[in-house]
Amino acid sequence: xxxxxxxxxxxxxxLIPLAGELQPQRIVNSLITGLIIGLLSAITAISxxxxxxxxxxxxxxxxxxxxxxxxxxxxxxxxxxxxSYSGSIAVNQDGPSxxxxxxxxxxxxxxxxSATPEQQFYTxxxxxxxxTLTTSLVFIILGYFKLGGLARFLPxxxxxxxxxxxxxxxxxxxxxxxxxxxxxFDLMQPSQLVRWLPGLIFAVSxxxxxxxxxxxxxxxxxxxxxxxxxxxxxxxxxxPVAQISAQGWLLGPFPTGGLWQFPLTVSNxxxxxxxxxxxxxxxxATVLFVSIISLLLNASxxxxxxxxxxxxxxxxxxxxxxxLFNGLVGGIAGFxxxxxxxxxxxxxxxxxxxxxxxxxxxxxxxxxxxxxxSLVPKLVLGGILMFLGLSFIIExxxxxxxxxxxxxxxxxxxxxxxxxxRGFLEGVAVGILxxxxxxxxxxxxxxxxxxxxTGRNFHSRVTRGRRQRLLLEELGESILIxxxxxxxxxxxxxxxxxxxxxxxxxxxxxxxxxxxxxxxQVTGIDSTALHAxxxxxxxxxxxxxxxVLTELxxxxxxxxxxxxxxxxxxxxxxxxxxxxxxxxxxxxILKDANITDGGQNLREQLMELLPLPxxxxxxxxxxxxxxxxxGEYLIRQGDLSKQVYIIASGxxxxxxxxxxxxxxxxxxxSAGRVVGELGFYLGSPRTAxxxxxxxxxxxxxxxxxxxxxxxxxxxxxxxVHRLIIHLLAERVVHLMDTVNALQH
Numbered sequence: 001x002x003x004x005x006x007x008x009x010x011x012x013x014x015l016i017p018l019a020g021e022l023q024p025q026r027i028v029n030s031l032i033t034g035l036i037i038g039l040l041s042a043i044t045a046i047s048x049x050x051x052x053x054x055x056x057x058x059x060x061x062x063x064x065x066x067x068x069x070x071x072x073x074x075x076x077x078x079x080x081x082x083x084s085y086s087g088s089i090a091v092n093q094d095g096p097s098x099x100x101x102x103x104x105x106x107x108x109x110x111x112x113x114s115a116t117p118e119q120q121f122y123t124x125x126x127x128x129x130x131x132t133l134t135t136s137l138v139f140i141i142l143g144y145f146k147l148g149g150l151a152r153f154l155p156x157x158x159x160x161x162x163x164x165x166x167x168x169x170x171x172x173x174x175x176x177x178x179x180x181x182x183x184x185f186d187l188m189q190p191s192q193l194v195r196w197l198p199g200l201i202f203a204v205s206x207x208x209x210x211x212x213x214x215x216x217x218x219x220x221x222x223x224x225x226x227x228x229x230x231x232x233x234x235x236x237x238x239x240p241v242a243q244i245s246a247q248g249w250l251l252g253p254f255p256t257g258g259l260w261q262f263p264l265t266v267s268n269x270x271x272x273x274x275x276x277x278x279x280x281x282x283x284x285a286t287v288l289f290v291s292i293i294s295l296l297l298n299a300s301x302x303x304x305x306x307x308x309x310x311x312x313x314x315x316x317x318x319x320x321x322x323x324l325f326n327g328l329v330g331g332i333a334g335f336x337x338x339x340x341x342x343x344x345x346x347x348x349x350x351x352x353x354x355x356x357x358x359x360x361x362x363x364x365x366x367x368x369x370x371x372x373x374s375l376v377p378k379l380v381l382g383g384i385l386m387f388l389g390l391s392f393i394i395e396x397x398x399x400x401x402x403x404x405x406x407x408x409x410x411x412x413x414x415x416x417x418x419x420x421x422r423g424f425l426e427g428v429a430v431g432i433l434x435x436x437x438x439x440x441x442x443x444x445x446x447x448x449x450x451x452x453x454t455g456r457n458f459h460s461r462v463t464r465g466r467r468q469r470l471l472l473e474e475l476g477e478s479i480l481i482x483x484x485x486x487x488x489x490x491x492x493x494x495x496x497x498x499x500x501x502x503x504x505x506x507x508x509x510x511x512x513x514x515x516x517x518x519x520x521q522v523t524g525i526d527s528t529a530l531h532a533x534x535x536x537x538x539x540x541x542x543x544x545x546x547x548v549l550t551e552l553x554x555x556x557x558x559x560x561x562x563x564x565x566x567x568x569x570x571x572x573x574x575x576x577x578x579x580x581x582x583x584x585x586x587x588x589i590l591k592d593a594n595i596t597d598g599g600q601n602l603r604e605q606l607m608e609l610l611p612l613p614x615x616x617x618x619x620x621x622x623x624x625x626x627x628x629x630x631g632e633y634l635i636r637q638g639d640l641s642k643q644v645y646i647i648a649s650g651x652x653x654x655x656x657x658x659x660x661x662x663x664x665x666x667x668x669x670s671a672g673r674v675v676g677e678l679g680f681y682l683g684s685p686r687t688a689x690x691x692x693x694x695x696x697x698x699x700x701x702x703x704x705x706x707x708x709x710x711x712x713x714x715x716x717x718x719x720v721h722r723l724i725i726h727l728l729a730e731r732v733v734h735l736m737d738t739v740n741a742l743q744h
Contacts, residue, residue, distance in 0.1 A: 011468045026351060033347040034357025036301065038341050039220050041091045041358055041366045044388075045072050046373060047381045048097040048332060050251060053121075055180040056108050060121040061251070064261030065373060067125065068092055071132070072362040078322035079336065080355025084311040085302065087350025089340035089358060090322060094388045095290040096135070096333040098169035099424055100128060101176075103284050105426045107276055122271040125330060127262055131278065131284045132327035135291050136320045139335075141317030148296060155438050157408040158431045159293055160396040161415025165427050166290060166393025168420050170385055174199065178382035180248055182676065195249075195379065202383030203224050203390055216343050223380065230377045241375070251381065260366050263330040280501050283425045287333055295319060295335040305342045306350060326547010411438070444491030448484055449499060450521060455479030455514075460583035463669040467595055472586055475593075478509035479585045483578070485521040490528030497532045497539075504543060512545060514585040518578040520551040530563050531638020540571045546588075550581040579665055603656020604672070619716040622709045625698040628652075628692045633688040634675065641679030644724075647671050654688045668693065677724050 046069045053064035072091050079090035104124050111120055113168070142148060175183050178196040186192055188336050202222075209290075210218055236242060245253055296312060303310045326334060344354045367375075400412055411434050419427030432591045456476025464472065480503055486492070504512050515536075540547040552574065560566050566574065575581040603616060625648065628634055634645060637657050651670045655663040666688055669675060680703070701720070712715040 024223065026348065027353065029348045030351040030353035031357055033344055033351070034354040035361060036216060036220065036347075037089055037343060037354060038358035038361025040340065041072055041076070041089075042069065042362050042369075043220070043223055043384065044070050044094075045092055045362065046251070046376065047177075047388075048092055048094070050177045050378065050381050051097055051101045051170075051385055052104055052106065053124065054101075054176060055248070057117065057121050057124065059117060059251040060279070062259055062373070063121075063261065064125070064661050066366050067128075067263060067330030069330055069362045069366045070260045071334065073325040073332050073359045073366070074325040074329055075322040075331060076355055076359030076362065078325055079318055080352050080359065082318045082321065083336075084314045084318075084354045085306060085308070085341075085350065087306065087341055087344040087348070087354065088302070088315075089337050089344055090319065090335055091337050091340065091354050092099065092326075092332040092334040093291070093294060093337070094170055094385075094392075095163070095166045095294050096131070096287045098166050098173055098389075099283070099287050099290060100131065100332060101173045102169055102424055103127060103131075103280050106280055106283065107273075110279070111273060111276060119271045119273060120266050123273045123276055124271045125268075127277050127280065127284060128332060129327050129330055129714045130264060131287050132323050132333045134285075135288055135333040136323035136327055138288050138292070139295070139316045139320030139323060140334055141320075142292065143313045143318075143320060146313045146315050155408075155411075157400075157404060158415065158435050158438070159297075160400050160404075161369065161412040161419075161427070161431055161434075162293065163291060164393055164396035164400075164416045165419035165424065167389040167396065168416060169424065170389030170392065172389075174203075174382040174385035174389060177385060178379050180378075199379040199383035201388055203386035206383070206387040206396070207390060216347070223384070225385065226380045227377060229535065230380065245374075249377060249379070250374065251376045251378060259369070260329075264328065283423070286424055286428050288433075289428060291333050291335060293550035298336045298338040298341075301338040302336060302341050305338070306345050353728060400456045431606040440491060443487075444488075444495070446486060446492065448486055448488055448492040448496050449482050450485040451481075451483040452499070452503070453481040453483070455481070455582065455585065455589075458582070460586055460668075461579050461665050462583050462586070463673055464586075464670075465669065465670070468590055471593055471595055472589060475510060475589050478513040478589065479516065479582065480504075480512050480514065481516045481518070481578070481582065483518045483521070487523050488529045490532070493525070493529035493532035497536055500536060501539060504545070505537075512543075514546050514548055514588070515540065516548040516550060516578065516581050516585065518550045518579065518581070519553065519556060522553070522556065525556055525559065527703060530559060530565075531559070534563065536564060536573060537565060539567060541568075546571055546585075547575060548575065548581045548585065550575045550578045576662075583668075615713075615719075616718060618713060619709070619719060620699075622705045622716070623701050626698050626700055628698060630692055631693045632692050633689060634692060634698060635686050635688070637686055639686045639688040641676060641682070641684060641686055643700050644677050644680040645675040645690075646699040646701070647673050647675065648697040648699055650698075651693040652690050652696060652698075653693055654690045656688050663689070674724050674727050677728070 046065055049061065049065040049068045052068075053061045055061075057064065074536075075090050075092070079088050083090075105126070107124055107127065108120055113125065115123075142150075172183050175187065175196050178199045179187060179192050181187075181192065187196060206219070206222055209222065234241065241250075244250060295315070299310050299315050301310055315336065321335055323335075340358075344350060350356050397412065397416060400409055404412065415427050415431050415434065418430045454477050456473055456479075458481055459472065480500070482496070482500070484496070488496070500515060504515075537547055539545070549560075549572070557566070557574075566572065573581070573584060575584065603620075621644070628650075634652055635654075647669055649666060649671050652675060653668045654666040654675065656666055657663050675698075676686065677689050678684075706717065706720070709720070
């Protein structure tokens with residue numbers, strides 16, 4: 001009978017909820033599913049009302065039930081119409097209800113004895129209204145600024161602790177609903193045991209049956225079965241209903257009057273104890289936290305069920321608007337219900353009509369269900385609440401034992417214990433503290449050093465002569481290169497300082513002279529990390545080491561400048577990028593060794609490839625010698641490749657030029673190097689530009705001249721090819737050294 005979910009690309013406009021759903025079979029499916037979901041929603045809503053409006057407010061409980069059912073009506077209808085997924089079902093939720101029950105208990109115990117039941121009720125009612133409206137505002141703000149993903153950063157053990165703690169509160173609240181008394185050792189007395197033990201048995205039965213048979217009719221069937229069994233026992237024992245009602249076994253009898261009245265009137269406002277609301281606002285604020293987590297968790301679960309993406313930010317906005325209406329009619333904060341949405345998806349293919357029918361059912365209950373509601377046994381409602389609470393505890397505590405590392409499980413257990421012993425607000429505080437500690441501990445384990453290299457296997461992009469290369473390989477260990485990553489704070493900064501100190505002390509054959517810190521992948525640093533960098537500079541001054549900082553972002557540069565660190569000129573150097581920083585260090589090593597040759601010139605290289613000087617002279621006759629000034633382009637990126645260039649003297653740089661960016665240096669070359677050979681041989685456009693860094697002399701070999709050489713003097717042409725192959729091989733070896741270094 002179930003239909004496939006709508007194709008998102010052809011989904012009806014959310015403001016036309018019935019578009020595409022007017023087929024007779026789908027209408028029937030939607031109506032039946034809506035009635036079933038509406039019944040489930042009404043049952044749980046009445047349970048939450050019994051939890052939030054306890055026996056101390058008995059004469060107003062019917063009014064409270066009406067408020068919550070009316071809230072379900074406006075919330076469910078709003079989400080059904082506006083949600084990004086057409087089958088979304090939203091109802092009042094257990095988490096906010098459990099916390100509000102705790103707040104209500106505190107309000108009733110704290111209000112003066114002289115306070116009338118009317119004053120107590122309206123104080124409680126407006127606490128509920130303000131909590132729902134505040135939740136609405138927070139939902140709308142988070143959705144508007146697209147912050148829905150932030151809640152996903154909450155560590156799983158902490159999130160589990162909050163939700164398991166919510167389950168504990170539901171269990172305690174269920175005991176209160178069934179016994180109309182505080183939870184203490186008196187509950188073990190026979191007179192009290194008989195009131196809550198059947199409810200516990202009913203809750204456990206629900207858990208076992210639903211675990212084995214996950215059918216949508218199980219819960220309503222067992223609910224009506226339990227109610228029927230209760231009245232069957234009364235019939236067999238010939239106990240009058242009036243007697244049972246007088247003894248407090250039933251939800252009613254209720255005072256005469258309407259089930260719902262508009263709550264926000266001047267007369268009602270005058271009965272509110274605002275100072276009491278302000279006193280309890282801290283605990284009530286935790287409703288926001290639990291609601292945000294639960295909504296985003298449910299939305300993510302809905303994505304898995306319906307196998308399509310759900311716009312989290314839009315769902316926050318939609319839930320915010322729904323809770324705005326919900327709060328105005330006096331309802332408890334609510335949002336998407338993953339189980340009911342999944343049921344709608346399975347039975348009707350995700351119809352908006354289902355959500356509207358379910359919401360309407362709650363509205364019908366408001367206006368026509370008062371007499372029936374008064375006959376509902378408290379132990380059945382308490383059993384449903386206990387079932388919900390035990391479900392939370394089993395999922396987020398018992399099952400977590402098998403899923404989580406033991407250290408993380410202990411965090412979850414700690415939060416639940418604090419909630420149980422001290423209260424929910426204290427549990428939230430411990431959860432936030434544990435979140436911070438977990439972040440610090442786990443993030444400090446992340447190595448802020450992405451790569452630790454040396455100048456021996458990681459070079460600048462300046463092509464050196466043979467003698468220079470040999471010296472830099474010999475003394476390369478004197479250049480320590482650290483490529484940093486992530487956000488650097490006190491934990492990771494101190495680890496960095498320790499690693500540099502250890503590396504300096506372990507240097508045996510070659511003393512570390514330069515420490516390069518590359519900040520290209522650093523997102524930020526905190527004040528304590530700045531102190532660690534100052535200590536690193538002090539270490540450099542003490543050991544006679546030059547600290548080189550590269551690619552500092554503007555924010556990091558400004559912070560270092562304010563600390564006075566960049567004022568150091570003797571032991572600190574700053575460069576635009578890592579490549580130029582390494583080049584400066586290499587130049588210092590070469591300068592101290594007094595090796596300034598730029599490598600072999602073209603004649604010297606050709607003499608090693610051709611046996612006779614005359615052959616070298618003959619080859620050079622095929623080459624044109626041209627002079628280029630500093631800053632002059634030898635090759636422009638994108639041009640056709642018709643020539644290859646050999647540097648006779650001077651220096652040029654190959655660079656990649658991208659729009660709106662500074663040129664990226666690929667290689668700086670001096671005498672004896674070949675430029676443009678790849679495009680020349682492949683016949684492809686130039687992939688980079690080549691610019692003269694200084695006045696230079698360049699040999700030019702065109703394709704036409706090379707073809708003449710190959711025909712007239714094959715040995716000379718072979719020498720040219722071997723020269724280019726040799727230089728390309730050197731580049732490949734250099735590249736492999738760099739790749740191998742980055743893999744360690």
